[in-house]
Amino acid sequence: MSDEFGRAAELIRGAGALLVCAGAGMGVDSGLPDFRGDEGFWRAYPPYERLGLRFAELADPVHFQEDPELAWGFYGHRLRLYRETKPHEGFHIIRSWGKPTRVFTSNVDGQFQRAGFPDEHVAEVHGSIHHLQCFRDCGQPIWPAGPDVDIDEDTMRAVGRLPSCPRCGGLARPNILMFGDFDWQGERSEAILAEVSRWRTRRHDLVVIELGAGNAIPTVRRMSELASARTGALIRINPREPEIRHGRGVQLPLGALAALTELDKRLTAG
Template identity: 55%
Template sequence: MDAEEKIDKAVSWLREADGLLITAGAGMGVDSGLPDFRGAEGFWRAYPALKHHRMSFEDMANPASFSKMPTLAWGFYGHRLALYRKTEPHLGFGILRKWAARMQHGGFVFTSNVDGQFQKAEFDALQVAECHGTIHSLQCTEPCSSDAWPAHGFDPEISEATGRLTNEMPVCPRCGKLARPNILMFGDWGWVEKYSERQTSRLDAWLQAPQRLVVVELGAGKALPTVRRFSERHGPRVIRINPREEAIAPHIGVGIAGGAMEGLQFLDERLHSL
């Protein structure tokens, strides 16, 4: 199937669909200006202070970092929290909302991103499943309970030179121990997952309704294939949009090479060209 045939098939699926499952990986945020952590050099371009410490993304995205080097761990996550709060979602989010709104059963989001960009783009929070949690909630590092709470009152201040948090670190309101983001990290046995599980339960219930489901996958890479595998389980009408790793088995879907916003805008133009 050539590129034009793939586009035609994707457009026909979108026209016929009665439900839209949006699956999104880290590449979804790149067009909004969020950093791409691909490889150590990509990570260090985003966080040059951590190159001095020779810390990788895997080193920082690890619960042990909060006990071994808490100000550096909170420097990394605090910077991300501040960045995500000020980042505006790109135009592709609005296109997805528009597509979902015209379908009988609407849409639902499944994402490995922790940035909260779908909610910021005015997607209904009850229609979003964040399989790795969210940076906008905190939990105890112990944890002393299965509770998480909003990060609203925490405004991180980071030293650009050292990458460390310079203001007071957040603590658990229950026990007073250090708090951390409610995010699933590498080697993480202490993640409070009940909030993510509730979201997944709502998604599972929603998936029972559509008879002509279309899946639009955006920026989901092979390195951590959680989102890609989830998309593929819900074929055979998967539209995979990815700049480098768009390949997908023909009986599951079609692959379109390109960035998230570019691919969505192109498909939207084709949807309205006839």
């Protein structure tokens, strides 16, 4: 392991730029649930276990039409949780290295922006819970989420007024790509992703740091492997699935905060 940390530190030290590819495991050290399997989801949200509802069933846009209080109970609670969560020190460690950095993430929690990364440098490929869209798709552009939604913690249902579209007054929904979602408005995410991709292809001294991205939904892993394919300059940080195909990179079987803290020690020591 020590040799792997040494290799990773050398890659970062020599990097002209960093691409951070982050999955759900990046937020675990901040106290955020990663919804890994039904049991993990139900530990985070016990009322849904009593109701027999799984994450994949709740993260379905059909509920905004059929039962909007149920839908906003789930997403409203997550919005408040993410707003109240302080990003762990690992986010700040990456920024302290002073390298030009861009982010590619499947997370919708906005933690990178809360830690000081500019919004236009963070490609959120599944959208953001901090932005809303009109459920009716009336033509209203995506807009920032407003005040917290009131939730009955026993039933996990929204109470009172639900978020509405400023143009047509109809129901609003989070600007998140959900399961079976054909109505997600991806223009905001796609515009930032396109700019991050252009930036990435111009950097010939790029090092990719992948954090907390598993195989179950491989979107982030595919990007990290694509971006590092030419050079093999990939650092994969994952406590459960750290393996890198063909050995093209450095694998660190730790959580994000522990690995970034140790890497920072190596870099500081010189």
